[in-house]
Amino acid sequence: MAEKLLMRALGGETLDVPPAWMMRQAGRYLPEYRATRAQAGDFLSLCYNPELAAEVTLQPIRRFGFDAAILFADILLVPQALGADLWFVTGEGPRLSTITTRAEVDALKPVDAIHETLNPIYETVRILSRELPAETALIGFAGAPWTVATYMVAGRGTPDQGPAHAFKDGDRAAFTALIDRITAATIEYLSAQIDAGAEVVKVFDSWAGSLKGADFDDFALTPAKAIVAALKARHPGVPVIVFPREAGQAYKGFGPATGADCVALDQSVSAEWAAANVQPEVCTQGNLAPEHMVTGGQALVDEVRRIRDAFSGGPHIFNLGHGITPDADPDNVALMLETLRETRG
Numbered sequence: 138m139a140e141k142l143l144m145r146a147l148g149g150e151t152l153d154v155p156p157a158w159m160m161r162q163a164g165r166y167l168p169e170y171r172a173t174r175a176q177a178g179d180f181l182s183l184c185y186n187p188e189l190a191a192e193v194t195l196q197p198i199r200r201f202g203f204d205a206a207i208l209f210a211d212i213l214l215v216p217q218a219l220g221a222d223l224w225f226v227t228g229e230g231p232r233l234s235t236i237t238t239r240a241e242v243d244a245l246k247p248v249d250a251i252h253e254t255l256n257p258i259y260e261t262v263r264i265l266s267r268e269l270p271a272e273t274a275l276i277g278f279a280g281a282p283w284t285v286a287t288y289m290v291a292g293r294g295t296p297d298q299g300p301a302h303a304f305k306d307g308d309r310a311a312f313t314a315l316i317d318r319i320t321a322a323t324i325e326y327l328s329a330q331i332d333a334g335a336e337v338v339k340v341f342d343s344w345a346g347s348l349k350g351a352d353f354d355d356f357a358l359t360p361a362k363a364i365v366a367a368l369k370a371r372h373p374g375v376p377v378i379v380f381p382r383e384a385g386q387a388y389k390g391f392g393p394a395t396g397a398d399c400v401a402l403d404q405s406v407s408a409e410w411a412a413a414n415v416q417p418e419v420c421t422q423g424n425l426a427p428e429h430m431v432t433g434g435q436a437l438v439d440e441v442r443r444i445r446d447a448f449s450g451g452p453h454i455f456n457l458g459h460g461i462t463p464d465a466d467p468d469n470v471a472l473m474l475e476t477l478r479e480t481r482g
């Protein structure tokens with residue numbers, strides 16, 4: 138069989154029609170996801186049930202024929218595997234025990250201990266690598282150290298990541314020790330996903346945009362570079378996608394500086410700017426505003442064509458700029474793919 142489209146784009150090929158997938162493509166906007174989640178009981182039970190997690194990963198592939206599937210799990214499983222308490226409050230989001238002192242950082246479990254908790258995730262990957270269609274690539278993922286740390290420090294999502302900034306500014310050495318622990322755990326976690334069958338991995342730095350200047354370099358760029366270097370040493374040829382969300386001008390240079398194969402873009406940068414400034418350096422991914430999956434219509438069609446055409450001069454993976462939301466209409470997802478693929482021979 139010819140190489141999968143996603144792997145070709147990540148290898149630097151410019152394709153007539155880019156491969157496409159969607160962040161949070163397995164999620165609450167799909168009735169079949171809601172049914173399987175109810176069967177599992179709650180969100181974390183779904184993450185740790187390999188058969189059901191594989192099932193929800195496959196649902197959007199069956200329904201829409203995306204070019205890639207992303208493992209169903211969550212970035213907050215790594216803090217849990219390091220010893221943090223984790224639970225989800227329905228309608229609100231995640232809650233964790235907090236970490237605000239050096240002693241609490243030092244009390245985290247050693248990195249080798251994470252697999253005890255995360256073994257079911259590797260089993261999900263193994264099931265998926267058997268069950269996915271031959272043309273669909275399998276993406277593993279983890280949160281980036283800074284984004285994971287923002288939840289570990291605050292014990293929840295925060296609008297401005299204030300508690301993590303306060304820890305960083307109050308005791309930079311202790312905060313750096315936390316980042317280093319998460320970085321080491323992330324390398325082991327992603328490496329185990331690759332051993333289990335993940336063909337590509339993605340590192341989600343959802344809150345990278347709140348880091349500026351030297352902080353961006355120390356806590357977004359440097360950890361990403363360490364993760365890419367360690368994975369490349371162990372698994373040469375496995376592409377890495379990085380997503381320093383809302384990095385703005387700092388998207389330029391991030392690919393070369395980290396050694397990543399692809400830089401994912403949120404919708405706050407224009408496709409035209411990114412095509413001129415980022416795509417010449419590295420394969421790009423993105424960046425349709427997720428709101429179009431709610432509103433649909435001609436505006437959706439126009440935006441898909443504009444983004445596809447803007448990135449048509451180099452390697453690109455079509456995606457949203459952030460995750461699809463629970464109020465999205467599945468028909469709009471179908472319309473997005475139909476529009477994107479209208480010229481595919």
Ligand SMILES: Cc1c2[nH]c(c1CCC(=O)O)Cc1[nH]c(c(CCC(=O)O)c1C)Cc1[nH]c(c(CCC(=O)O)c1C)Cc1[nH]c(c(C)c1CCC(=O)O)C2
Nearest residue numbers: 160161162163164180207208209210211212230341343460
């Ligand atoms: C910050 C972050 C988290 N998780 C993730 C991030 C980084 C990406 C981003 O910025 O969106 C990443 C993530 N979370 C989930 C995936 C699965 C793969 C995918 O389909 O993209 C991935 C890649 C499933 C999920 N993770 C979560 C859901 C919803 C849970 C449910 O079914 O109720 C899903 C499908 C829960 C979650 N998980 C997290 C939050 C803040 C929430 C609550 C918000 C919400 O409810 O949407 C932490």
